[in-house]
Amino acid sequence: MSTPIHLPVIKVTVLEDRALVERGGDVVLPAGPQRLRVEGLSPLAVDRSLQAQLTGGTVAQARVSRIWKEKPREGARERKTELRRRVEDLEAEWKRAQADMQRLRARLEVVNVAHEDVLRAIAELSGVGRAKPESWHEQLETVRKESASTEEALRQSRKHVEVTRQRLVEAQATLAQGELPEPQLLTSAELEANHPSGGTVSLRVTYLVPCAVWRPAYRATLAPSENGETVALECEAVVWQRTEEEWKDVELLFSTSRPTLGASPPRLVEDWLRLRDKSEQEKHTVEVSVREEVIQTTGEGGASQTESMPGLDDGGEALTLRAPHRVTVPCDGEPHRVPLFQFRAPATSELIGYPEHSPLVHRVARFDNTGPSVLLAGPVDLVRSSGYVGRAQLKFTGVGERLKLGFGSEDTLRVARLVDSKQDTQRITGRRTRTHQVKLFLSNTGTRSEKVVLEERMPVSEVEAVEVKLLQDQTKPAPAKVSEDGIVRFELATPPRSQQELAFAYSVASSAKVAGL
Structure with missing residues (x-):
């Protein structure tokens, strides 16, 4: 034992x-x-x-x-269930309906006997010469009405008895099924x-x-302070569990490790390298292609691909977070939020627009991760002094690393974008030059002046046969900064109720032997 x-x-x-x-x-x-x-x-x-x-x-x-x-059987409990009380009520109603039907049958028999008595009286009195036609007509009419009403009541009573019996049979079958041993x-x-x-x-x-899972969630609040602005970031863990047991007042930890994933060394296979001479066409042609390249960093401008990852993005290193207090998580499959930590950091915000993607201008705040742990990739609720402004996606950010978040758009600022391109080819050398001209129209319909940043991009060449050049004489006003990745930054001051026009141009020159552009 x-x-x-x-x-x-x-x-x-x-x-x-x-x-x-x-x-x-x-x-x-x-x-x-x-x-x-x-x-x-x-x-x-x-x-x-x-x-x-x-x-x-x-x-x-x-x-x-x-x-x-x-x-134990449900019916064996001392406390009656709602279904059993319904069965008892239907049984009582069925008995009352049967009693009413028997009463109506007896009444109909009395009416039939009275009808026979009237007919017998008519026959006897008519034989002795004491006829009373008016009285007999009245008596027959009274018996006929009483008989018709009684027969109708009896028909309704029979119908009620049958309906009640069917409902009782269904309820009894359901009760018997519910009282089966579970x-x-x-x-x-x-x-x-x-x-x-x-x-x-x-x-x-x-x-x-x-049947247990967790994901990180955040809440970022941008608020003014004495020295500028601050961002208060709250980190929570959202937990779901249907494990058929209650987690009551337990010490709760959250881990990004995958113990069941397993690891095995790669198989060694033969990889043959062969040399061959270039063909005549390959000697006179340079194959190039235009591609979209995402900057592979974390934090600000991070491009950790959480969409293609079926789970938590922890930057490749397992992490364990601990709830600061004991937690109760019921077994209901519903999401339950557990606070982990929070911190407040000084921030700098600016109004920035990306006309290539959207005509809106957004408030973007930059601040450092001064919290006690790295920030896992997850959704973040954005809050300003006016209230909730939306939801964004927070990228994986290390401790002390700088990150940025957009806190909604400014309704008074709009950007319109027009693009024009043309290509020139030199007849002697065959050199091709494609010129891209972009015009931006920034409007401020508000009543106060704003400082706005607009960012455009231009391609970056990785081969000597292709040259990308910013046309300074056709770019007005002059950009504040051009990064190595081809991001062109314009910093503008927009007076109230004004509209500005910007011109941005660049050229892509390639020799005659370049193919693919």
């Missing part, structure tokens, strides 16, 4: 798509070998993940045991333990369960 023991859940580590549950507590054990049964485990517990630790003793074997047990799966951990001295010892059991 095994000794039943109940250990509460004291610690849960939620992984990307599962959870590591730890149960523990102090138990009193006798000395020597014995069998223990820890009850209350989740039916979804992974058998091979079960581990047990006993202080001062050993656990020779641990396995998960599952037993089906029938619940099987319940009881899961426990069977342990073969040995303690040399016995007494009060500490026992811990850990196991993995599926």
Whole structure:
């Protein structure tokens, strides 16, 4: 016989798509070998993940045991269910309907007897010469009306009895189905333990369960301060779990590790390299192509591809976050938010627009990650002094790294964009020059002056046969900065109720042997 023991859940580590549950507590054990049964485990517990630790003793074997047990019948409970009360009400109504039908039948028989008495009286009195036609006509009319009303009431009563009987049969069938014994799966951990001295010892059991998941979520608030502006960033963990066990007042940890992913060294295969001479066409042609290149960094302007990653983006290094207090997460499959940490950092904001993508001008704030941990990729709710302004995606950001967030658009600022391009080819050398001209129209319909930044881009050449050049004489006003990645930055001051025009031009020159442009 095994000794039943109940250990509460004291610690849960939620992984990307599962959870590591730890149960523990102090138990009193006798000395020597014995069998223990820890009850209350989740039916979804992974058998091979079960581990047990006993202080001062050993656990020779641990396995998960599952037993089906029938619940007590619903009808056997002292408290009546709503369905049983409905059956009892239908039974009483059916009995009353049958009694009313019997009463109407007896009344109809009395009316029929009265009709026969009237007819017999007419026959007897007519034979002796005492005819009363007016009185007989009145009596027959009264009996006929009474008979018709009674027959109609009897018909309605029979219909009511039949409908009530059908409802009663359906309710009884449903009640019988609901009172069938319901099987319940009881899961426990069977342990073969040995303690040399016995007494009060500490026992811990850990196991993995599926149907648990967590994702990071943030809330960023941009507010003015004495020295400028600040951003308050709150980090939370959103938890879902349907593990069939309650996590009540537990120590909660959140991990980005993937213990079930596994790793294996790559297979070594032959990779042959062969040399060949270029063809005549390849000697006189340079193949180039225009492609979109994303800057591979984190933090500000980060381009960590969270859309193509089926889970958490932790930058390639496993991370564990701990809830600052004990948490209760019910088993309902609903999202529950658990605060992790928060920090406030000084920020600098500016109005910036990307006319190539949108005619809107957004308020963008830049600040440093001064929090106690890295920021995982996840959604962030944006809040300003006016209230909630939208939701954005926060990229993976290291500690101390700078990041930027957009806090909505300014309704009074709009940018219109027009693009024109033309190509010239020299007849002698065959050199081609394509000129791109971009015109930007910035309007401010507000009542106050604003400083606005507009960013355009131009291609960057990686081969000597293609030359990209910014046309300074056709670019007005002069850009404030041109980055190595081809980002052209314009800084403008927009008076109230004004409109400005910007001109931006660049050329792409290539020799005659360049193909692909």
